[in-house]
Amino acid sequence: MINIKKFAAIDIGSNAMRLLVTNIVEQKDKQTQFNKSALVRVPIRLGQDAFTLGSISQENIDRMLDALKAFKLLMKVHKVEQYKVCATSALREAQNAKEIVAFIKEEADIKIDIIDGKMEAAIIAASDLKQFINSEKTYLYVDVGGGSTEFSLFVEGKIIVSKSFKNGTVRLLNNMVDDAVWEEIEKWIKTVTADYEGIALIGSGGNINKLFKLSEKNQDSPLSYVYLSTQYQLLNAMSYEQRISELALNPDRADVIIPAIRIYLNAMKWSGARQIYVPKIGLSDGIVKAMYYGRI
Structure with missing residues (x-):
């Protein structure tokens, strides 16, 4: 008897945004398996704005919103049970990061967690x-x-x-x-x-x-x-x-x-x-x- 769960992760990076959908396979007395089901990458270079201008441009905010709405629809189709959105270096340093997080929450009902470098390293290193x-x-x-x-x-x-x-x-x-x-x-x-x-x-x-x-x-x-x-x-x-x-x-x-x-x-x-x-x-x-x- 196996139990399959579907989790998803959205990584808002400095060079691109990624959606990963994973099948989590649970079996009694066996190690849990994490199998990739879908991976979508959208090349929105937020870091170009954040590192050179100090904030994310309205054009890229709109593109980010469209991408997240599309990701949300894809997760619905995949019947994802639980997901998390993490943003890294570009949003960490963007002066308008708080406004962007609030805007995305209001427009798409998606919560973005901006993680620091230490947390990012720990999460990555915890991969299988x-x-x-x-x-x-x-x-x-x-x-x-x-x-x-x-x-x-x-x-x-x-x-x-x-x-x-x-x-x-x-x-x-x-x-x-x-x-x-x-x-x-x-x-x-x-x-x-x-x-x-x-x-x-x-x-x-x-x-x-x-x-x-x-x-x-x-x-x-x-x-x-x-x-x-x-x-x-x-x-x-x-x-x-x-x-x-x-x-x-x-x-x-x-x-x-x-x-x-x-x-x-x-x-x-x-x-x-x-x-x-x-x-x-x-x-x-x-x-x-x-x-x-x-x-x-």
Whole structure:
């Protein structure tokens, strides 16, 4: 006898908004399964407004409202029982964030929770990583977003420390990350990984997922530092238009993928990692699990 529940998570990020619908399969004396049922991504780059103008433009507020109304209808069709909406870096920093949250609540009856970097890192790290983590090894989990990057160190299968930095792809595109931020990240990574050897990275985020797909590797196979470095040079040598036409990258992916790889490469270099595993998980997956286990 099995029991199936449907939960959903909406992630309002700096580069895009995502709706994840998950089937939660419960069976007596068996581990609960979390199976993705649907994933919808809408490229509304809120971070471009928040980081450069200080607030979200009316045009993007309207687009956000339309997307959330569409997501709500999709959840109704999927018969979702419970859902949660979390916003990250862009809304954290937008001066008109409170007004936007109130507007969305009034117009769509949708409650948005703006989570801080520490909470974001904790939710992401709580995603199901068992098939990728060997309890005898050490991993640095790196989730690259548009406005921030979250790092978590796993030792013997447990999170030892997590930290969020204001360094993301949209910020980098707009030259908003100075050397001091890079130096802070380097110091933090080197400090927390100093006592461990044989570290591997676990990468999450749309850009590393796309890069992994282009590699045509099996899901449980890691990407190497050499491969990432080679792809970084290759993509840098191509024009924005070539990345779209020759690699079939979406327009909103073709620019941010380069700064994303830069972050992963630096994380590998500073931690001494030579491999990066790429499970298809992220903040949305973590939100669903956190809801199910009553953590948020």
